Amino acid sequence: MKLRVLLGDHPHTAALKSGAVTSDLVEMEFAAYTPTNKGFKPMVRDGAFDVSELAIVTFLMAKAYDKPMELLPDVMMARFQHGFAVTNPAAEIATPKDLEGKLVGIRSFTTTTGAWLRGILANDYGVDLDAINWITFEDPHVAEYIDTSTKAPAGKAIIRMLLDGELDAVLGEKSDDARLRRLFPDVAAEEQAWFVRHGVVPVNHVTVVSKDLSDNHPDIVREVHRMLHESRAAAVGQSPSFTDDELTRSLETIIKYSAQQCLIPRVYTVDELYDDVTLALR
Structure with a gap:
């Protein structure tokens, strides 16, 4: 069977994509999207692929709107998030709580990095997320989600706006520009402390x-997981x-963070993310 x-x-997809990992049952036709997240919207909106990498929050939201896809227990990317928050020093943001009342940019309100960071800010640092003025640049991958954030002017770039003082902080981005500061000065220490807690x-x-x-080719799903x-x-x-x-x-x-932020309607159990076929692969 040829799969899109x-x-x-x-590193963990290199052998698969090079053809070093083979199958008598499956031929994979790889789509070319750079960066990969550009393919998430067609997957969610049009079912463009049989097998797809997908941001976890996009998947959770897709499940909330009954999009026809199931989770495999195969992680494509994981990372700590604290380093993806930068500020303009003129905004005088010394602690996470200082984000309240500020203009904070984020590529899309529904990005996974944004959801992780907002959850961390709210649950570990007591930040009132509703007190932040969110400025976004892209639409959600899931079309049904109603985004109430403020859209940045057309043609504006997120880091440029931060440098120009049109934003006070940005989540979901990194920058080595000396004119900017990290929200967490000692990122490694914050990440380690967070990991110890959670x-x-x-x-x-x-x-x-x-x-x-x-539903129709469980043997193929099992073979994809094997590969x-x-x-x-x-x-x-x-x-x-x-x-x-x-x-x-x-x-x-x-899941908890996404429900708190009203990205999904309730807290799902992890088992709900799988069907009978994919659950058996855990």
């Missing part, structure tokens, strides 16, 4: 399959893997 596949260039590595991108593929697992094994030492317990804790945390 969207996967980024990661025992969670934040998952950013997961893997999904179409509901049609899972992903074999490709990851070929990258040992280059790409950390998740145990089921680690993935579950990470998913539970981002």
